[in-house]
Amino acid sequence: MSLLAVEDVVTAYGKIEALKGVSLEVAEGTITCLLGPNGAGKTTLMMTIAGILKPRRGRVLLGGTDIAGQAPHAIVARGIALVPENRLVFPAMTVLENLQAGAFQRRDKAAVAEDVERMFTRFPRLKERHAQQAGTLSGGEQQMLAVARALMSRPRLLLMDEPSLGLAPLVVEEIFRIIAELHRDGTTIFLVEQNAHMALKVAQHFFLIEQGKVTFSGDPGALAEDEVIRRAYLGSAQQ
Amino acid sequence: MLADLVQNSLDGLAAGAAYALLALGFTLIFGVLRRANLSYGPAIMFGCYAAALTHQHFGAGLFMLALVTIAGAVLAGAYVERLCFAPHREGSAIAAMVASFALWMQFEELAALVLPGHLYAFPMLHEGAPLALGAFTFRIDALVLLAVAILVCASLWWMLYRSRFGLAVRAVIEQPTAASLAGINVPRVLVRVFALASAIGGVAGYLVVASNGQITPMLGMWATLKGLLAMMLGGLGSLPGAVLGGLALGLIEAHSQWYLGPQMRDLIAYLLLFVLLAARVPWMTSRSAS
Numbered sequence: 001m002s003l004l005a006v007e008d009v010v011t012a013y014g015k016i017e018a019l020k021g022v023s024l025e026v027a028e029g030t031i032t033c034l035l036g037p038n039g040a041g042k043t044t045l046m047m048t049i050a051g052i053l054k055p056r057r058g059r060v061l062l063g064g065t066d067i068a069g070q071a072p073h074a075i076v077a078r079g080i081a082l083v084p085e086n087r088l089v090f091p092a093m094t095v096l097e098n099l100q101a102g103a104f105q106r107r108d109k110a111a112v113a114e115d116v117e118r119m120f121t122r123f124p125r126l127k128e129r130h131a132q133q134a135g136t137l138s139g140g141e142q143q144m145l146a147v148a149r150a151l152m153s154r155p156r157l158l159l160m161d162e163p164s165l166g167l168a169p170l171v172v173e174e175i176f177r178i179i180a181e182l183h184r185d186g187t188t189i190f191l192v193e194q195n196a197h198m199a200l201k202v203a204q205h206f207f208l209i210e211q212g213k214v215t216f217s218g219d220p221g222a223l224a225e226d227e228v229i230r231r232a233y234l235g236s237a238q239q
Numbered sequence: 240m241l242a243d244l245v246q247n248s249l250d251g252l253a254a255g256a257a258y259a260l261l262a263l264g265f266t267l268i269f270g271v272l273r274r275a276n277l278s279y280g281p282a283i284m285f286g287c288y289a290a291a292l293t294h295q296h297f298g299a300g301l302f303m304l305a306l307v308t309i310a311g312a313v314l315a316g317a318y319v320e321r322l323c324f325a326p327h328r329e330g331s332a333i334a335a336m337v338a339s340f341a342l343w344m345q346f347e348e349l350a351a352l353v354l355p356g357h358l359y360a361f362p363m364l365h366e367g368a369p370l371a372l373g374a375f376t377f378r379i380d381a382l383v384l385l386a387v388a389i390l391v392c393a394s395l396w397w398m399l400y401r402s403r404f405g406l407a408v409r410a411v412i413e414q415p416t417a418a419s420l421a422g423i424n425v426p427r428v429l430v431r432v433f434a435l436a437s438a439i440g441g442v443a444g445y446l447v448v449a450s451n452g453q454i455t456p457m458l459g460m461w462a463t464l465k466g467l468l469a470m471m472l473g474g475l476g477s478l479p480g481a482v483l484g485g486l487a488l489g490l491i492e493a494h495s496q497w498y499l500g501p502q503m504r505d506l507i508a509y510l511l512l513f514v515l516l517a518a519r520v521p522w523m524t525s526r527s528a529s
């Protein structure tokens with residue numbers, strides 16, 4: 001059974017429907033990727049799964065339980081963590097405090113402290129800068145921090161919304177190396193990306209979304225890469 | 240000359256301590272909600288009137304009256320939060336502000352109903368002579384005010400920077416969406432911060448009323464104006480700024496009253512705010528811009 005199943009989800013901003021009946025699945029233990037041009041509704045879907053936006057219709061099943069419309073903190077408690085678009089670190093808080101905020105619902109202090117150490121091992125730059133305000137970090141470091149903060153809640157499912165956005169090519173490679181590592185350690189990842197080339201290298205499955213609808217789904221080999229990339233950047237409407 | 244300067248500064252600091260408390264409450268609410276609560280002062284007045292009535296009917300002691308004031312301010316604050324801010328969390332900041340103005344009018348009407356005279360006596364914090372130290376005099380109630388303000392600031396600092404709840408509050412102030420995503424129950428934090436801010440306002444209101452020994456229906460407007468002014472002087476949204484803004488306001492008022500006369504007292508403070516806003520000094524534009 002898939003860990004996450006989105007069924008016929010409609011999410012709207014006022015009268016404008018950004019998601020017009022989206023259905024997709026993320027299998028346990030995979031990296032599943034969502035590709036699509038700007039404005040297709042990728043962020044809207046992530047925000048809907050995480051509970052920040054309420055769907056007008058449809059179901060969001062996590063391990064078979066419908067969580068659609070629940071409050072974000074309740075969804076975190078069920079095991080979903082989102083690394084949001086543009087990272088959204090707490091800029092005036094220290095790196096360490098950002099991590100502690102990520103573990104807000106956990107009462108097991110000793111285990112949280114262990115996880116902080118684990119994050120510092122995985123992201124040595126964060127350790128160096130643990131007492132620094134997060135707003136002073138570089139874009140790449142802030143992205144690492146956003147990922148580490150999300151992991152601090154020990155999620156069953158990690159959602160990532162364009163983690164490579166605005167980063168230098170070397171940093172993008174590092175981010176994808178980390179994504180592959182997290183996957184190898186057993187985390188299920190649902191990844192939104194503009195960088196289709198990189199995403200298809202790590203993903204086991206992908207979906208294409210265009211204008212609020214899933215228009216294609218398959219394994220990375222299912223569609224010629226240049227065709228995927230063309231549709232992911234431009235959408236099929238521009239053919 | 241120098242003695243006047245020092246004495247005025249002492250008096251100004253005491254008044255400023257009350258302003259600092261008012262501004263702290265105002266800033267906490269503004270920080271988490273990004274909305275100005277015009278009914279902040281009137282809710283404090285509600286608490287003070289509750290205490291004045293309690294005193295009239297039961298003659299309760301000072302400490303009891305302080306508790307009644309704080310409880311009343313928190314209760315009235317909760318009423319304001321439910322009616323003005325809970326429904327407009329995602330919606331218009333202007334709608335919330337206008338709604339809070341409407342409740343201001345409610346509180347003033349209520350005050351006029353329960354205590355129709357303009358001025359009522361309130362038990363004084365301290366009735367004896369002021370403390371003399373060399374050439375200077377210290378009003379005991381002013382010293383109490385300063386001590387309580389320091390205690391409140393220290394507790395608030397501890398709460399914000401050393402407690403789990405404080406981590407949540409700072410997260411909500413800095414980045415509410417990310418706070419939600421981190422698993423923080425943001426609506427619950429908002430309600431609790433509102434209650435905390437109302438309680439701090441209640442402390443300030445009690446100390447001011449008990450220092451003056453009287454209460455009038457002007458208290459609500461006075462508290463909102465002073466709190467707002469001190470918050471803005473300190474740079475919208477910064478807690479240390481609120482404290483500094485409050486103290487600065489107290490000092491400015493005391494000195495302009497002494498050197499320029501009582502009519503100029505309020506004018507100078509507003510003039511200063513205007514100049515600071517027009518000059519776009521960094522601490523007033525950095526946070527309010529976002």
Ligand SMILES: Nc1ncnc2c1ncn2[C@@H]1O[C@H](COP(=O)(O)OP(=O)(O)O)[C@@H](O)[C@H]1O
Nearest residue numbers: 013016018036037038039040041042043044045
């Ligand atoms: N806060 C908003 N208010 C109104 N419309 C929005 C808002 N956010 C996104 N949209 C619209 O919803 C659609 C999907 O946006 P989004 O989910 O951000 O796309 P993507 O992440 O794929 O670039 C776009 O047409 C966008 O203009």
Ligand SMILES: [Mg+2]
Nearest residue numbers: 042043044085
């Ligand atoms: Mg997006």
